[in-house]
Amino acid sequence: MDIAELKRRACEAxxxxxxxxxxxxxxxxxxxxxxxxxxxxxEKVQKMLDELGIEHQDGVAITGVIAPMKGxxxxxxxxxxxxxxxxxxxxxRCADPVTGAAHSCGHHVQIATIMxxxxxxxxxxxxxxxxxxxxxxxxxxxxxVELEYRHGLMKEGKLSFIGGKQEFIKLGVFDDIDxxxxxxxxxxxxxxxxxxxxxxxxxxxxxxxGKEAHAGGAPWDGVNALQAxxxxxxxxxxxxxxxxxxxxxxxxxxxxxxxDLVNVVPADVRIETFCRANNMEAIEDASLxxxxxxxxxxxAVGAEVEIMDIPGYMTPYECPEMKAVVExxxxxxxxxxxxxxxxxxxxxxxxxxxxxxxxxxxIGGAEGIAHSSHYExxxxxxxxxxxxxMLLCSAIDLLANGAEKGLSVKKNFKAPMTKEExxxxxxxxxx
Numbered sequence: 001m002d003i004a005e006l007k008r009r010a011c012e013a014x015x016x017x018x019x020x021x022x023x024x025x026x027x028x029x030x031x032x033x034x035x036x037x038x039x040x041x042x043e044k045v046q047k048m049l050d051e052l053g054i055e056h057q058d059g060v061a062i063t064g065v066i067a068p069m070k071g072x073x074x075x076x077x078x079x080x081x082x083x084x085x086x087x088x089x090x091x092x093r094c095a096d097p098v099t100g101a102a103h104s105c106g107h108h109v110q111i112a113t114i115m116x117x118x119x120x121x122x123x124x125x126x127x128x129x130x131x132x133x134x135x136x137x138x139x140x141x142x143x144x145v146e147l148e149y150r151h152g153l154m155k156e157g158k159l160s161f162i163g164g165k166q167e168f169i170k171l172g173v174f175d176d177i178d179x180x181x182x183x184x185x186x187x188x189x190x191x192x193x194x195x196x197x198x199x200x201x202x203x204x205x206x207x208x209x210g211k212e213a214h215a216g217g218a219p220w221d222g223v224n225a226l227q228a229x230x231x232x233x234x235x236x237x238x239x240x241x242x243x244x245x246x247x248x249x250x251x252x253x254x255x256x257x258x259x260d261l262v263n264v265v266p267a268d269v270r271i272e273t274f275c276r277a278n279n280m281e282a283i284e285d286a287s288l289x290x291x292x293x294x295x296x297x298x299x300a301v302g303a304e305v306e307i308m309d310i311p312g313y314m315t316p317y318e319c320p321e322m323k324a325v326v327e328x329x330x331x332x333x334x335x336x337x338x339x340x341x342x343x344x345x346x347x348x349x350x351x352x353x354x355x356x357x358x359x360x361x362x363i364g365g366a367e368g369i370a371h372s373s374h375y376e377x378x379x380x381x382x383x384x385x386x387x388x389x390m391l392l393c394s395a396i397d398l399l400a401n402g403a404e405k406g407l408s409v410k411k412n413f414k415a416p417m418t419k420e421e422x423x424x425x426x427x428x429x430x431x
Contacts, residue, residue: 198344
């Protein structure tokens with residue numbers, strides 16, 4: 001089978017559908033939604049798949065969409081994934097006026113490239129010439145935000161994790177998937193197939209509980225939970241010099257509730273924070289120190305504190321063999337001179353990478369600061385169209401000619417842990 005010809009046909013189909021791919025992404029951009037609430041976005045994905053005649057499973061981990069496309073044989077199953085959720089950037093021109101959600105992280109481009117891949121695969125007919133399946137996935141909630149809301153879903157039994165890919169792991173979505181490929185838009189003019197060093201984290205939901213009293217008339221009758229929180233946060237700052245520079249520890253708390261009324265001694269104060277680092281040992285060390293500091297704040301004023309540690313995202317784990325395949329196709333589409341060594345992301349794709357081969361690419365085309373009100377896509381051809389071509393050309397290399405390359409990747413990959421080990425050790429679930 002002529003792989004170059006298959007790639008030519010796939011890329012030609014992408015070019016024919018370029019306007020549709022970009023329009024889909026712009027539609028998602030215009031209606032941003034936060035994680036596990038991406039109902040309109042999921043509906044757009046479902047509608048597109050229906051128009052293409054591709055069967056799909058909906059409502060996976062609340063809003064996720066999964067659409068398998070069969071090859072002529074199923075020797076390897078490759079997932080192509082895009083994320084559905086937005087971040088909060090209230091000042092963005094396309095921010096939701098109620099929630100403040102805005103696509104300031106490029107996820108609208110991700111899911112558009114997955115829909116672009118669907119269009120091209122359907123139009124070109126090349127699935128019938130591949131010896132593996134491609135499973136298109138729209139996944140919710142990559143951004144680990146709104147911890148209290150998500151913790152509520154966990155208490156209701158609707159979720160076990162705060163991230164969509166993590167929940168996919170738990171639900172068995174990856175049980176029959178051999179490898180996964182995705183991409184993310186950044187502000188560079190270069191492209192990369194991920195990187196070996198990135199950040200993981202433990203999330204924390206913190207409740208300080210004090211005692212209400214009249215703030216003007218008898219504050220001595222109360223226990224000020226806000227003062228406890230302030231001391232706890234200052235105690236965290238006192239720990240920072242104990243974090244090693246090479247671990248890249250980041251602790252960045254926010255107060256989500258500082259009390260109820262200005263004339264009532266605050267008795268209910270809430271904090272969310274991450275403890276990030278570039279290795280698991282440093283994450284655990286920072287987490288212990290932060291918990292100790294938070295408890296000290298409560299002890300100082302006689303308040304109580306409840307700290308809920310929630311599994312965040314793991315650090316990256318790479319599959320060099322699959323990465324080499326993707327880098328070849330980045331060079332094919334973007335030019336070899338534009339392919340550079342990449343860095344890892346803080347993402348639950350890292351969690352999946354501990355179970356199956358994963359490549360998480362970075363693609364240029366954005367401008368402005370990510371997670372800010374100024375993030376935009378400046379180069380739509382690079383971000384939308386070339387990225388879609390890269391995904392498809394990589395898939396063809398992995399699945400063509402008896403899925404020879406894909407089978408080799410699958411055979412040689414040594415997973416650091418099993419699904420059961422992941423759920424038990426990281427998710428703290430009974431399995």
